[in-house]
Amino acid sequence: MTHTRTPPPFGRTLCAMITPFTEAGSLDLDGAQRLAARLVAEGCDGLVLNGTTGESPTTTDAEKARLVTAVREAVGTGTSLVAGVGTSDTRHTVELALAAGKAGADGVLVVTPYYSRPPQEAVAEHFRRVADASGLPVMLYDIPGRTGTRIEPETMLRLAGHPRIVAVKDCSYDLLGTQKVLARTELAYYAGCDEHVLALYAVGAAGCVSTIANAVPAHVAAVLAAFDAGDTARARELQLAAVPLIEAVTGADLPGTVTAKALLARLGLPAGPVRAPLLPAGRETADGLLAAYEALTAP
Template identity: 40%
Template structure:
């Protein structure tokens, strides 16, 4: 599965009453494609997947696939802490035309490594779609250990791991032992450049909603050997990336997008809208970023 250098974990725009605003979903898709996104992840955590119903996820996947119309890769977040439910949603995502699926580590249940292997292997066996594993111990509590990732990488349709452990040593271990064609992507915007430097392929990004083109410039500079330029862009991006995650995701990135005339601020409980003070704090960082020449 080719997802390029930058995949964006897309927000889900809502109306004030909490329903999905499909017209705005279309606007967000067009914005992302025009601003540096190589592929789109729909129904990920940034899309507020924990508060989307099964039927809403299926409708959203179908809509995004239709809107994208083969212009970029569409990856559907179908993982959960329920193996059978993940299989069911995966089957519907495949029928809807998704190009691949993303499977988060089973959260809350706290399975051991054998349990996680069996969970992912069972879902992989149920589909022909390429699979991206998603390791995010800060949210799921469990860490998919490198040896488990490497064991899973032997399953033909498990082709990518999105690593959001923040542990570059762990990522290095996976890269050193992975078979040809298995790739590692950062799940943290701020580790995009460090991961590229040890052999990673790119990032599944939140910040790309607003700075996708600048992130592409950084990746291109690195790949073309202009490492000082890449480092300079990374340094300029980092304060903005931190500001985007100063409140629970995706409230700040939704607010940031509205400054560009895209989407809506509305989020589903238990995520909350930004306060005026939080907006002001982000505005200050945004203004400083706009002054920089990237």
């Protein structure tokens, strides 16, 4: 039996794309275009740019806009581009959202304001102001482990009434809370943690925003395709097969940006260095990443 669901607003298999840099540390737009084209050709129907994995804290506003424009040129209009615009400043976030729209984004990813730890009504008002100011649909980004503040389920329920707040990138690690919102709203949930891709999809999520898709887009897409085809045993097999790579990329004591770039570099794909304060992965870590990748992709 196949599984049917409402078409997702930004596609089903999204990659949280790294931002390639040159060896000198400047933006590598040619590399970004080549990487984006590969991701789309191998199974991604959407890309998230300028997010956590895209090193948004250390790219300038101008670099963010240039990246969106370049990737749009590379992938055309058939691929959804969601641009990360979240900051701890509502006014700045609005400015970035407007710039993302001009650069060619289809939607914006807005993270909970960080460091200041606003109460829930302030969190909700932040998202409303961004959604009101921009004509683009909004994907909320719930990642309390980084921001220090949850988007509580009750806040999600209130925000779901806004016509342009349409999706959530879920890194809350609260499966119960997520299901409460899924059961009561039309918000399109995207698993933001690779270990949760199949679990959330099985209870009604729209898809995923995957970090390991930088290296294995076809495999991530295959997990969801198998489930949609009704082959849940195959979907489970594919999800579990990816666990060693997921652990190597996102379960280490290093940010996913660092590990993803180390792996892509070993594969000869556009990546380049990370920007300070991040430091590159060591040789042993890179060796382990490559071994996990080769084990997953071996014939």
